[in-house]
Amino acid sequence: MTNPAGKLPTNIESKPSRRRFIKQTGAASVGAASTLAASRLLRGDEPVENEKQMIRVGLVGAGGRGGGAMNDTLTINDNIQMVAIADLEPGKCERLRKSLQPRYGDKVAVDDKNMYGGLDSYKRMLDNPDVDLVLFATPPGFRPTYVLEAVEAGKHVFAEKPTCVDPAGYKVCLEADKKARANNTAIVTGTQYRRQTNYVEAIRRIHEGAIGEIVSGTARYCSNGIWFKQRKEGMSDMEYQLYNWMHFIWLSGDQITEQAVHNIDAINWIMGGPPETAFGSGGRFTRPEGSEMWDNMAIDYTYPGNRVVSFMCRQIPSTQSENGNVIYGTEGIATILGSNSGASIVDRDGKTIWEMEGNIGAAYKQEHKDLVDSIRAGKPIVELRETAESSLTAVMGRMAAYTGKKVNWDFVVNESKLDLFPQDLDIKGKGAARGFAIPGKEKLI
Structure with missing residues (x-):
């Protein structure tokens, strides 16, 4: 396949x-x-x-x-x-x-x-x-x-x-x-x-100047793995791709798009919009045969004002999990963690000036x-526009990692011709497998 x-x-x-x-x-x-x-x-x-x-x-x-x-x-x-x-x-x-x-x-x-x-x-x-x-x-x-x-x-x-x-x-x-x-x-x-109270309150405080001017940030969505479904007897290529959709890029967009977009969306929200450029790398060590996904990516996103956010995502068994965002300002540091882990702001001396627990179930x-x-x-x-911008920010990072080239926002919005959707969508057809990307060979389209 x-x-x-x-x-x-x-x-x-x-x-x-x-x-x-x-x-x-x-x-x-x-x-x-x-x-x-x-x-x-x-x-x-x-x-x-x-x-x-x-x-x-x-x-x-x-x-x-x-x-x-x-x-x-x-x-x-x-x-x-x-x-x-x-x-x-x-x-x-x-x-x-x-x-x-x-x-x-x-x-x-x-x-x-x-x-x-x-x-x-x-x-x-x-x-x-x-x-x-x-x-x-x-x-x-x-x-x-x-x-x-x-x-x-x-x-x-x-x-x-x-x-x-x-x-x-x-x-x-x-x-x-x-x-x-x-x-x-x-x-x-x-x-x-965007509806979780500790995120809303932390980002409101950031925008009101609680940490001073934003200088840089980090964002992490690192986990242990993801599901993979074996092909059932008699399945066509297209049926199998739809059944095991996470592992085909035209369906999932890879981990950075399908899962880690949550953190990218939070960063865009904090920064007031999408970044100007993305430059990164990554690879695959543990994915099953037949998966098109990488299992790790690291992207430097540069936002207006030359503010760099170091982003990382991975799905590798037996590795340390980390999910959250840290924003560094001239007067303090804001930490906004994923799921139920809460948020806090400290001043430059490390003194906690605000904190709040998280409740992701209520946000859902x-x-x-x-x-x-x-x-x-x-x-x-x-x-939809805001989420589409965050989704495209993830796509821009994937394009940068896959090709090994710096990619800018203007290119992905106005010049890119990349359209992963199959020309002929036939449930009994051959599908749209493309294999996994190799930097240096993958083309920036």
């Missing part, structure tokens, strides 16, 4: 493929948008008195993250119902419905006719007039297209991170963000740290409450 090491020099570039895929798969949804615009009750322009109106939710991607997102929204929101589920594997839809019904009762109201299977199942979700809000938890490679089509169909959206894995997908995200603002439909993304739920509250208030949140 993959080529042998040493013979994998180039990226796959599919210039017209993504647009062609959008046109082919999105026709029904776009066609339905005009009728939905006239008939749907929740378009984001309702007065506040509709705050108790039922919101009907559909889920695309019924795996672990999708189930987690649905649990979070059903737990924290009142007057909400899960009414549809879509997944490549129909059995996942039934298993998820069965697992949620005992806990949530009438909040789970998914008829058999509203459980959709197959690669095009998301289209039937978007064509369902009973669905107001769609949660997307599919492999990231599909996310730009799916979100854009959802916006065109008049749906509110929750999209997991990352929102793109290449510059072509970034441009689709910008289009979706623009249309959502024009349509008055919401897009909230799975960057839960809060993003869904903010989304639903914004819809009911008629002031839908649209935050």
